[in-house]
Amino acid sequence: MTQTLSEQTAIVTGSSSGIGKAIAEEPAVAGANVVTNSRSEERAEHAAANIERAGGTAVGVAADVTDPDSVATLVDEAVDEFGRLDIMINNAGTNVRGPAESFDPADWQHVIDVDLSGVFFGAQAAARRMIEQGNGGHIVNISSIMGEVGLHERAAYSAAKGGVNNLTRTLSVEWAEHSIHVNALAPGYIKTEMTDEALAEVGFTDANVRNRTPLERWGSPEEMATCVRFLVEGDHFVTGEVLHADGGWLAFAWGSSGD
16 A cells, blocks of 8 residues: 555554554554554553554554643654654543433533543644644544434533534634644444443444444444545645544434434
8 A cells, every 4th residue: 555644643642442543553554653642551552562563653652631731742752753743633532421410520521621622632732733843734633423413311422522523623724824634533333342332331232323324334443544544645625624424324314313
């Protein structure tokens, strides 16, 4: 495969498993230097080691996306290691479900801190470096189709992801003068270990997903990585967009919620 991202450096937050892991591996395949990340140093380094074993170039850096100083250090370490930053993928996320009327304020704040504030801190730290470098760059924020619709017991998550969508649009306008493209990817139902566990807890079945999705299947982490690669690869006229990769879920007007 052509190494279209050769000599570029990409950071992927929350890249030790699931969608983040696949996203981190895709730029490595395209020749980029990759910085994997987790709150756990061991998990971040393990993800980097997997990329190295596959022939890529990567280092693992522990950082807490809810702490702006920690995120700034993550960017600094990436630049110290590889000399520059070209791509920032704000993927780290979490979810807590529960009825809105009894939702724990601490859980609300935790989801907002990780899923919305963490995206802002990552984008902010990356943009500062890209502006200083003067060569533009690409920032991709991982959102969700839940940022566009309302479903039971997802108040915090949906609010955070809806915020990510409009944050993406706003940052794209502010940083366009610096040739920084800011876009978001909003996955639908993607098959990962995390979704398997979450769906089992609420009795959501494989059939629910297939019946509600026009393509009649789950998406894969690798397909999400392909979408991200499109957004970060080469010159294009796309910025401020939320790319929905959901198998037609949002387009299906007569679909049921599955709840």
